[in-house]
Amino acid sequence: MSVSAVMQALAMPSVLEGDRVRLQAFGHADITPEYVDWLSDPQVVQYSNQRFVRHTEESCRRYLDSFANTANLFISIRRQADGAAVGTMTAYVSSRHGTADIGIMVGRRDAWGQGIGLDAWRTLLEWLLRQPGMRKVTAGTMRCNVGMVRVMERSGMEMEAVRVGQELLDGVAHDLLYYARFRDR
Secondary structure (H helix, E strand, C coil): CCHHHHHHHCCCCCCEECCCEEEEECCHHHCCHHHHHHHHCCCCCCCCHHHHCCCCHHHHHHHHHCCCCCCCEEEEEEECCCCCEEEEEEEEEECCCCEEEEEEEECCHHHCCCCHHHHHHHHHHHHHHCCCCCCEEEEEEECCCHHHHHHHHHCCCEEEEEEEEEEEECCEEEEEEEEEEECCC
């Protein structure tokens, strides 16, 4: 399948509905002071390499613009109950290999511990695996990010690799765990 065919095949509907969330394309209007604050909150980005970057509205616009004319997705997570933006997701698609690598950030702390991250994760994961040509979805996190490990495991992903002592967090080396789920397994 050509890159343009995969881009068309992966055209996300205007909204993907989960049990607790609505997923929709992240746009320029979503770059708000609150969003920039999430990226600057040490607790929100504690396990992400975003903790090393100083974010501004301009840097966020450049990042969003990097998704243009690609098969990759940048997604806003919105709480169904009130429509509030609570986080973001990404899907980096390799059309030649039929894979996507996904990530999530639930930036709004009042949304933590409510199953919103798991619902968003499952919603995107299941949708991706139903797309033509998509055969595998992957993700990774530090072993110490117990909440993310639980999300991946509860969504049916299986650990496929460990990079021992790969990344430093507060000067301590941590393993990176890589998970995957195949369409046909």
